[in-house]
Each structure stands twice: as structure tokens, then as C-alpha cells.
Amino acid sequence: MGVDVLGDGPYGVLAPALVVEGPVATFVGGTLVGAGHAALVVVWLLAFATDLVLDSALFALGRLTARAGRSPRAEALAARLGFTADRRDALSRTAREHLPTLVAGAKLVDVGAVPAFCAAGWSGVAYRRFAGWVALCTAVRVSVLVGLGVLTGEHLAARVEGVLDRPWLAVLGGLAAGATLLGVKAVVGAALRAVREGGVLLATSFSPRPWPAPAA
Template sequence: MQLHLTLAALMLLEGPITTVAAGSLVATGVLSLVPVWVLAVCADVVSDSLLFLLGRYGRHPRVAPLLARFGLSADRADRLRDRVGRHLPRVVVGAKLVDLGAVPAFLAAGLAGVRYRRFLAWIALTSAVRAAVLVALGVLAGQHVAALVDTPGAAVAVSAALGAVLLTVSLVVKKTLTHRTRGALP
């Protein structure tokens, strides 16, 4: 149970990497498939909903500077608001495929006044598919990990190392992209 709570917290902070690492623990027999998938979907929906809620209050003078720090300038917000209102399914799927685009897209969905039920339906569907793919990737990687280690403790250590490598690569890519775009994500 404690491992599941730790996973839930980590999935809220860096979902894709933690989900792949958890999938590798599924392959080694340390965790069960269904709880890992459910945790990944729930964490994804909660984090996306928080971004939506922040966007909903984005017109407030104290929230607007925070949105700008997340890459949603005033003129970019206007462009995204129009797109999100008309093409929510396309925006959600695109944001889930390109993880870096999720923050401004979901903030803009809140700003655009999209109904939360509509947003939630698309987020839940895409999160379920995305979590299944990420867990499957982790399971495939975990099968190779299982061949290398004999004890569950070693499997956890190797999976944690895999997660650390993926996190480092993710942070470097995000930093490089935000540096190239002068702080605003594409």
C-alpha cells in the first residue's frame, strides 16, 4: 500500500516516467497491472483537472502572471482559447501526444470556458489509452530487467534507475525546448 501511495505522488509530479518505471515493476512481479494502470489514469486526470481549474481562474489579476510563467502569454492565450473552444478533442489528443503542450493547452481550455464535463470526458479517455501504452512500455522494459535480477529489491533498484534516467532525459529535453523558445513552450 505504501508503494502505491508513493507511486501516486510521483505520478502526479512526473507521470509518464513514473508510469513506465511502475510498468517495469509489474513485469518483475513487484506490482500488479490493474492498480498501476488505475493510479496512472487517476493521477493524469487529477493533474490535468488542476491545470484546467487554474486556467478557469486565469482572468484573475493574481493568476495571470502565473499563467505567463507556464508559457501562456496573453496573445497566445487568445489564439489557444479560440482553438480549444472549437477543436477540444484534437487539442486534448495533441497535448497528450506531445506532453510539453499539455500545460498551455489545458490552461487555455479553462480560460476558454469549456464545460468541465466535456473536458473530463476527453481527458479520461486519452489518459486511459496513454497510461495503457506507458505501462506496456514499462512491462516490456521490465521483462529485460527481470532477466537481469533475481530479487525483488534488485528489481526495484533497477526500475528506479530506469526512472531516474528517463527523468533526466525528460528534464534535459524540456529545458532545451524552453531555452530555444525563450521560456514559452511551443
């Protein structure tokens, strides 16, 4: 059965969904592939290209923010997205000194990606270096999500009658599993924020304390 990429295929709906919620839409795209309603290569390339374009836009926004005297609107937009003045120094230092770690954390865990990529642009890191790491981590993430989606779609097609004839059943199954991914992401994000905000408290709690002096 052929897949019509430009006609009745799911790609016109999948593309904007990737912009709104990339990981879940990527997973749902894989589900459609597994159920026989989309082409693997097209879904993979669409998810990869969308991520790369969005991440490059955040990098460009950070670069414009560094020139705030000429682009105050960019600075205001970056602040609304979480790249505030009090976070710039720490994030930009990490971008300059540990760019692979910054990108991997943002892409693979999907926590704090917006301020992290704005910081990469603001710090003066070369775009070619940034794009190289982003492309590598994006390829890994897209491959994992699409692969899991394909397995889910194949399972649905084998177990649920009508999936092969009704694409929306595959979409519903993918959304249900994708909602679980969102929940896991939210829990991980909350845990990381708690650790980050409680870092001083944790450091104090685990620091060695002097023993009291024996009574004379």
C-alpha cells in the same frame, strides 16, 4: 506473491513521482509490475487518476484566470506557467474549435499541456466535454507507458539476477529507460517550438515567387 498496497508496496513513492514527472513515473510503475513488485491495476489507476486530477486543476486555473478581476493571483500563476496574455487568444480559439486536437497533442506528445489546458478552461469549454477527451487520451497514454514498462520489467527480471528480490534494480532499469523518454520528449518539444516560431519564415520560404520579367 501478494502485493501490499498500503504497507511496504511502492505506491507511496510512486504517487508523488507521478505528480512531478508523470510519463517517466508511469513507465517506472510498469517496470515494477513487470518485475513482480507492483499490481498492474493499481499502477494503471494511480497514473490515470493523478493525470486526470492535475489536468482538471489546470482547467480550473484557466477558468479562474478568465475572471481575473476577481482572481488576479490566478492570472499571475497562469502566466508563470506559460499561459500568457499573448497566447490566450490563439490557444482559446483552438480549444473552442478543435478541442480533441488540442488535448491529443498535449497528452500524447506532452508538449505545452499546461497552457493548453489553462486555455480550455479560459475559453469557456464545458468541463464535461474537456474531461471526456482528457480521460480518453490519458487512458491511451497510460496504457502505452505502463505496457512498455511491463515489457521492460519482464526483460530485466529474465536477464538481470536479483531483480525479483531487489525492487530498486527494477526502478533503476525503469529510470534509465525513462531518461530516454525524457530526451525524446525534449527533442520533440524543441522541434515543435522551432516550427511554431519559424512558421512565418517557413511560409515565406515556400511561397511561390514571381519569375523575373524578361529583358526587353
